[in-house]
Amino acid sequence: MDKMYDVKNIMLAENGRKRIEWAAQYMPVLANISKRFAREKPLKGQVVAACLHITTETANLLKTLSAGGAKVFACASNPLSTQDDVAASLVRDFNISIFAIKGESKETYYAHANASLDGNPTITMDDGADVVGLLHSSRREKLKNVIGGTEETTTGVIRLRAMAREKVLKYPIIAVNDAQTKHLFDNRYGTGQSTLDGIIRATNFLIAGSTVVIAGYGWCGKGAALRARGLGARVIVTEVDPIKALEAVMDGFWVQPMERAAKEGDVFITVTGDISVLCKEHFEEMKDGAIIANSGHFNVEIDIKALASLSVSKRTIRDFVEEYVMKDGRKLFLLAEGRLINLAAAEGHPAMVMDMSFANQALSAEYIVKNAKSLRADVYSVPREIDEEIAALKLKSMGIDIDVLSPKQKKYLTSWETGT
Numbered sequence: 199m200d201k202m203y204d205v206k207n208i209m210l211a212e213n214g215r216k217r218i219e220w221a222a223q224y225m226p227v228l229a230n231i232s233k234r235f236a237r238e239k240p241l242k243g244q245v246v247a248a249c250l251h252i253t254t255e256t257a258n259l260l261k262t263l264s265a266g267g268a269k270v271f272a273c274a275s276n277p278l279s280t281q282d283d284v285a286a287s288l289v290r291d292f293n294i295s296i297f298a299i300k301g302e303s304k305e306t307y308y309a310h311a312n313a314s315l316d317g318n319p320t321i322t323m324d325d326g327a328d329v330v331g332l333l334h335s336s337r338r339e340k341l342k343n344v345i346g347g348t349e350e351t352t353t354g355v356i357r358l359r360a361m362a363r364e365k366v367l368k369y370p371i372i373a374v375n376d377a378q379t380k381h382l383f384d385n386r387y388g389t390g391q392s393t394l395d396g397i398i399r400a401t402n403f404l405i406a407g408s409t410v411v412i413a414g415y416g417w418c419g420k421g422a423a424l425r426a427r428g429l430g431a432r433v434i435v436t437e438v439d440p441i442k443a444l445e446a447v448m449d450g451f452w453v454q455p456m457e458r459a460a461k462e463g464d465v466f467i468t469v470t471g472d473i474s475v476l477c478k479e480h481f482e483e484m485k486d487g488a489i490i491a492n493s494g495h496f497n498v499e500i501d502i503k504a505l506a507s508l509s510v511s512k513r514t515i516r517d518f519v520e521e522y523v524m525k526d527g528r529k530l531f532l533l534a535e536g537r538l539i540n541l542a543a544a545e546g547h548p549a550m551v552m553d554m555s556f557a558n559q560a561l562s563a564e565y566i567v568k569n570a571k572s573l574r575a576d577v578y579s580v581p582r583e584i585d586e587e588i589a590a591l592k593l594k595s596m597g598i599d600i601d602v603l604s605p606k607q608k609k610y611l612t613s614w615e616t617g618t
């Protein structure tokens with residue numbers, strides 16, 4: 199790509215700038231870091247290649263990295279998640295190189311990811327490990343400048359740990375997803391709310407009184423189940439892990455194999471991180487009118503080819519809704535081509551929760567710069583102090599005080615003499 203950016207329409211920038219500002223008011227922790235970064239410039243001389251969902255929240259992270267002295271190149275981490283007005287504003291108003299267009303083809307998606315590497319990054323920031331994948335395959339010549347990276351999501355961390363295990367990972371990466379101030383809030387409350395938001399915006403379907411089937415009871419599945427129940431649904435959870443299944447039972451949900459749940463659901467939501475969760479035998483059993491959505495990172499959880507092979511016709515009936523007519527006349531509705539429904543049909547997680555996720559990203563980038571020499575090519579956790587600092591700042595921004603241990607209590611917690 200010859201240009202320093204590729205966005206849908208630069209004229210959309212004005213709306214994007216206002217929406218970035220709107221999100222900023224709910225991101226006080228990131229704002230605090232941004233102010234310090236502007237003073238101290240901890241990222242001076244660094245070049246960041248960020249492959250993230252290009253949203254108003256991400257814009258505030260990219261601005262923070264820029265304030266810290268980094269040159270920033272960014273591409274989308276999903277072909278459907280880009281907010282085109284935000285992309286335009288980042289280019290026009292903040293001098294950030296963006297390569298992202300909502301609805302881009304697979305070819306353009308990879309052309310954009312490659313373009314983000316043309317700036318010779320020293321730090322990568324991934325959501326799904328696609329940029330790491332490129333750097334370790336077709337763009338290996340760009341590895342030499344990279345001192346470290348960060349990863350935002352569960353699926354990406356799983357890929358990176360596999361790379362580290364097989365000793366093919368070439369530089370240290372911080373698993374931002376594994377920070378407590380990330381997955382306990384973003385994955386649970388962020389995915390929970392935005393997934394239901396995406397389904398409702400796409401369909402205007404009434405959740406109350408319906409049966410919602412959630413495949414996967416990880417942090418994202420827990421969030422989606424909680425919010426579906428909150429809206430009045432009867433919620434069925436499907437799981438393969440007996441501990442998580444038990445947890446779902448004791449949290450008050452029905453637990454069944456998908457084979458049975460397929461017959462009962464009005465709405466299906468996959469959030470497992472694995473492939474072929476909903477496939478031929480399930481589509482054959484589903485009720486007329488069933489709505490099928492995915493909120494896992496990749497569009498692999500729903501076997502769309504099998505759905506197509508069972509159908510006699512397909513049409514787009516609303517934005518983000520494909521109607522498949524089965525041979526027996528039943529209609530099944532697939533949302534957002536099986537891609538992340540929360541980012542495709544809604545706006546992703548609210549800024550209030552992305553505040554913590556992206557504070558982790560910014561502080562992890564700073565940590566990489568400070569510790570590059572001592573880190574090996576491996577996957578690292580976010581240091582505990584960073585996690586605690588973010589939680590403390592978030593509480594402070596919410597005006598919430600908490601207790602502190604007295605010296606006597608601290609001593610008790612580190613001693614063993616006191617018993618019954």
Ligand code: ADE
Binds near residue numbers: 546
């Ligand atoms: N992932 C989920 N929600 C997001 C958002 N609002 N911005 C960026 N990445 C996200």
